[in-house]
Amino acid sequence: MPDQLIFGMEVFLNGLMAGVLYALVALGFVLIYKASGIFNYAQGVMALFSALTLVGIMEGQIPFAHLINAIFGTELHHFGWHVPGILAIVLTMAVMVLLAICVQKFVFRHLVGQEPIILFMATIGLAYFLEGVGDLMWGSEIKKLDVGLPQGINLAIDETTFGWFGYGFFIDNLDIVATIIAALLVAVLVIFAQYTKQGRAMRAVADDHQAALSVGVSLNFIWVMVWSVAGFVALVAGIMWGTKSGVQFSLSLIALKALPVLMLGGFTSIPGAIVGGLIIGVGEKLFEFAIGPLVGGATENWFAYVLALIFLVFRPQGLFGEKIIERV
Template identity: 80%
Template sequence: MSADFLYGIEVVINGLMAGVLYALVALGFVLIFKASGIFNYAQGVMALFAALTLVGIMEGQVPFSHLINAIFGTDLHYFGWTVPALLAIAVTVVIMIFFAWAVQKFVFRHLVGQEPIILFMATIGLAFFLEGVGDLMWGSDIRTIGLGLPQGGSLWIEEATASLGGDDFYGFFLDKLDILATAVAAVLVAALVAFSQYTKQGRAMRAVADDHQAALSVGISLDFIWILVWSIAGFVALVAGVLWGVKSGVQFSLSLIALKALPVLMLGGFTSIPGAIVGGLIIGVGEKLFEYLVGPLVGGATENWFAYVLALIFLVFRPQGLFGEKIIERV
C-alpha cells in the first residue's frame, strides 16, 4: 500500500477520534433539548465550569478565595491538601447535580410554558452567570488537569503498523488520549442509551420528551425529570470538559467548544443521540480529511470553517438532520 493512502487512513482515524469529542459536547445539547425543548447555550460553559471545579478541588484550592480575601483581608489560596482524582470527580458530580437542581428551581420552573426563544435567552444568561461564578470561585488562570491520563503518541500502534507501508511510512500516529476519549465516549453513550431504553426513569424521560402534558397526566413529575436531565447533561459536560481540558488546558476558550457542537447538531439532528455521535464523527473526519486533501490547495486553515459550511449544506437539503426525529404523520 502506498504511504499516501496509509497516511490518509491515519487522518481518518484521527478525525474519528476528534469527532468523538465533538459528539460528547453535542450529546449534552441533545439530552436537554429532547427532554425540555430548551436549546442550552450554556452547555459549553458547563463543560468549562465542571473542568475548573474538578481542577480546583483536586488541587485543594479555596473556592471564592479572591472574594474572601478581599472582604476579610485574609490571604487564603489553598487548603494545603490534594484530593485524589476519583473523590474529586465524585464531588464535582455532586456539584453539577446541585447546579441542575438550582437551574430548575430558580430559572426554568418559573418559565414553564414560555416561548422557546425566551427559554433560549435564559440559557444565554445562564452561560454568562456560570462563567462569572466559575471565575469568582476558581480564578481565571489557565489550568492543567493532573488526572494522569496517558498522552502522546502510542508507540505500540506505531510500531505494529509500520510494516504495512513501504520505507517512507512509519506507522499510524495515534494520540493515547484520543484513544482513551473514544473509549470513554463509547461507554458513556452505551450507558445513556441503556438508561433511556430500559429503565423506568429513562422511559419517563422519553415520555416527557414526547408530550409534557401527557407525562404530567400520568403522574410524572416534570421538575424531577428536568433535574435528572440537567444532571446527566452536567455529567456529560464534565467528561467533555476533562477530555478537552487535558488536551488544551482548562481555560475560557473551553466554553467555545459549544460552537463546534452546533454544526454537529445540524448534521445529526437536535433530537437524536445516535445523530450526535454520527454527526460528530462525520464532522471530525470530514474536517481532517478536507484539510489533508484540499487544505494545501487553498492555503490551509480549513478546519476553522469546514464544519460550518457542511452544516449549511445540510440545512439546505435536510433541515431535520440525518437522524432528526421523524415527524410522525398519519394519513
C-alpha cells in the same frame, strides 16, 4: 501503497477520534433539548465550570478565595490538601447536580410554557452567570488538569503501522481513551433511556410533557435529572478537552465545535450526535488534508458548517432528527 493514501488513512483515523470529542460536547446539547426542548447555550460553559471545579477540588483550592481575601483582608488560598482524581470527580458531579437543582428551581421552573426563544435567552444568561461564578470561585489562571489519563503517541499503533506501511501512524492515547469513554457513555445513556423507569419517564416528557404530567411523572424531577446528566456529560467533555489544553476560559468555546455536529446529526438523537461527530471529524480532517494546502489551509472551522449545511439540504431535520409534520 502510495504515500498519500497512507497519510489519508492516518488523517481518517484521527478524524474519527476528533469526531468523538466533538460528539461528547454535542451529547450534552441533545440530552437537554430532547427532554425539554431547550437549546442549552450554556453547555460549553458547563464543561468549563465542571472542569474548573474538578481542578479546584483536586488542588484543595478554597472557593471564592480572592473575594474572601478582598473583603476580609485574609490570605486564604488553599486548604492544604489534595483530593484524588476519582473522589474529585464524584464531588464535582455532586456540584453539577446541585447546579442542576438550582437551574431548575430558580430559572426554568418559572419559565414553563414559555416560547423556546425565551428559554434559549435564559440559557444565554445562565452561560454568562456561570462563567462569572466560575471566575469568582476558582480564578481565571490556566490550570493543569491531570486525572491520570495517558497522553501522547500510542507506540503500539505507531510500530504496527510502521511494520505494515513503512510509516507509523500517530494516534493520541488520550483520543483512544476518549473514544472508549464516549462509547461507554452512549451505551449507558441508551440503556438508561430505554430500560429504566426514569429513562422512560424522560422520553415521555420529551414527547409530551402535559401527557406525562397527567400520568404522574414529575416534571421537576425529570428536568433536574436531565440537567444533572448533561452536567455529567459536560464534566466528561471538560476532562478530555481540559487535559489537552489546560483548564481555561476558552474551554467554553468547544461548544462551537458541537453546533455543526448537531445540525448534521439532529438535535434529538443520541446516536445522531455520535454519527454526526464522526462525519464532521472525518470530513473536516480529510478536506484539510486534501484541499487545505491548495487554498491556504485552516479550512476546518468553516468546512464543518458547510458539510452540515449540505446534509441539511437533503435532510432538514438532520440525519437522525425527528421529522416534524404540522398539518393545517
